[in-house]
Amino acid sequence: MDLKALTYEQQQDFLDNGFLIIRNYYSETEIDKLQKKAFNDDNLYKNAWDKTDASGTISKVSLWQELGNDLYSMFSRGRRLVDAATDLLDEQVLHTTTKIMIKEPFVGGAWEWHQDYGYWATDNYHLYPRLVSCMIAINEATEENGCLEVLKGSHHIGRINHLKAGDQKGADMTFVEEALKHHELVKVELKPGDTLFFHCNLLHKSNQNKSKHPRWAMIAAYCAQSALPFKDNELKVYPLNVVNDDAILNWKETLNA
DSSP states (O other), X not given: XXXXXXXXXXXXXXXXXXXXXXXXXXXXXXXXXXXXXXXXXXXXXXXXXXXXXXXXXXXXXXXXXXXXXXHHHHHHTBHHHHHHHHHHHTSOEEEEEEEEEEEOTTTBXXXXXXXXXXXXXXXXXXXXXXXXXXXXXXXXXXXTTTOEEEETTGGGGXXXXXXXXXXXXXXXXXXXXXXXXXXXXXXXOBOTTOEEEEEXXXXXXXXXXXXXXXXXXXXXXXXXXXXXXXXXXXXXXBOOOOBOTTHHHHOOOOTTO
16 A cells, blocks of 8 residues: 655644644544444444543543554554654654543534643653644544544644643633734534644543534644653653554454454
């Protein structure tokens, strides 16, 4: 399978805007396989955390750090995603976390305005904001079911202090409200297989899912070698044993996967 190498223009868009959307980054066949796995994976629900927003509404998150030979790892370890993260950060990367985000129909909670680096810096001791998140749409993300919303170019502001908002940590709204005056609000609507890459200092949020349609996304996060935690903490960063792109389609369910 051909690798989907990023162009110079795509890399420049990421540097300028703090995010990059690539449509059909994964094929219909690859996403169909991911859907069948995720939608029928009891462990995702069993291990999911309930995260309440400021109004008390719940979203579910299943998160892990160590990659294995399961299907999710074939995406996170896949050369396509790892090479893209390497290109965007312009240095070797390591995997930090992979998570599945689940917003149930009608009840899926919001995510308050925040920067990932807003809490990664203090929780995980990354000295530099050299991390990227790669969000793969498992099913359709629309304004109605609570798609991600970003402030274009807001990563140039730098890290903003974060405060408690429900079970979440949200950016200081004094700064967010000012940022809204200067940065375009982009609603990131995605089709299955579309992938959003976003900088760790990009301000983003999502609204509650008040539709009848669920919103599922898989997010793999990577850290540049220069931004590895400088102090021990609960985040364990593992080397990446990269697999070729065809690993997704060649993957088969086993008792150990």
